């Protein structure tokens with residue numbers, strides 16, 4: 001570290017600033033230049049002071065300044081490590097890229113660990129592979145056996161679908177990006193729910209969408225039918241991106257009636273609908289699923305994206321698009337300019353997993369129900385002031401806090417070893433500070449421990465004075 005810092009005390013502008021500020025500036029400069037990586041553990045204050053032959057107070061003040069400016073995170077007993085302001089785990093475009101930190105209870109990611117069936121499915125897939133090795137292996141729309149298996153899942157849900165209507169992608173996020181390439185012109189307007197899934201918002205930003213929002217109520221039914229349809233009629237967006245099946249983050253399920261009216265209104269105003277079905281398999285409490293949104297579509301207005309990340313495993317990176325057969329052809333043409341095709345081996349794993357879907361999905365639902373109930377119990381016990389609407393599916397709940405404290409809480413939680421995704425992450429304009437998304441994807445012991453730590457932090461926030469409303473920060 002001392003070597004990297006080199007002539008820190010002789011940096012430009014040095015004469016005008018005290019030692020501690022110069023040291024902090026030098027460390028920030030190393031970070032900005034990529035010489036000091038993000039997540040690097042800095043030496044203890046005393047060690048650095050000795051190495052640089054300066055007083056410990058100077059190092060202490062420099063570290064404090066770096067913490068204040070968001071370039072350093074510290075946890076008692078664990079040391080200090082580098083970061084970028086605004087939480088470095090969020091790239092500039094809002095994508096969530098968690099670091100591997102084994103001590104951290106990660107409530108930032110709403111996804112389960114792999115099911116036990118995954119490894120045998122991978123082994124069986126390897127045995128199937130020789131069938132494909134005689135060809136080049138490029139299948140821009142996906143291998144036919146997976147397209148057939150996915151098409152069958154729609155037909156089984158009452159939406160007759162042919163394999164030609166399915167395109168396999170590298171996850172649902174990839175599916176969304178490809179659909180946007182095809183259906184959205186840069187600068188065009190898009191209607192989304194608020195709150196919504198942050199990485200979808202990032203994809204829309206990347207396509208330079210002008211985003212309008214329909215605010216969801218935290219309690220059921222979430223969508224206000226008249227306002228939503230009014231937004232479509234008056235705002236006349238070219239596209240709407242919605243998550244009707246256990247919405248992320250609220251967990252709401254859109255009624256059949258509203259689905260039908262939504263599709264009819266979209267058609268009447270000339271808007272395309274992109275429907276994200278990431279959580280469609282994960283209904284809990286025996287909740288009966290309404291028909292798929294696309295089942296009300298008579299005019300190829302609805303493109304559906306979905307995938308295996310939530311009921312099976314995110315690491316598989318298998319998703320898909322359901323659209324009309326000509327749209328799938330156009331998507332495939334767009335795709336070859338991006339990544340050519342999905343890996344054959346991973347698609348074969350997906351085929352084996354889908355063949356066991358009744359067993360796997362039933363186990364996932366049982367696991368999620370138990371974890372959700374433990375999380376609800378822990379919240380009722382430790383944070384009774386928070387209001388929670390019980391989600392009947394999906395993997396997250398959207399807690400209404402007892403003040404506009406979500407970001408402050410997330411910052412403090414990070415110090416206590418709990419990673420949280422605060423409310424504003426799910427919106428566009430720095431609002432939603434009174435909300436926090438809590439996934440129930442971790443094992444029950446971790447959920448209880450996480451709530452314990454959050455509750456302790458919550459009361460600490462009170463002791464040091466509850467932060468009032470501050471100017472909302474723009475999240476772009």
Ligand SMILES: Cc1ncc(COP(=O)(O)O)c(C=O)c1O
Nearest residue numbers: 171172173197248278307309319
């Ligand atoms: C609504 C929604 N869409 C898309 C994704 C991304 O899924 P995938 O991992 O399949 O790309 C997620 C994952 O959290 C999600 O919640």
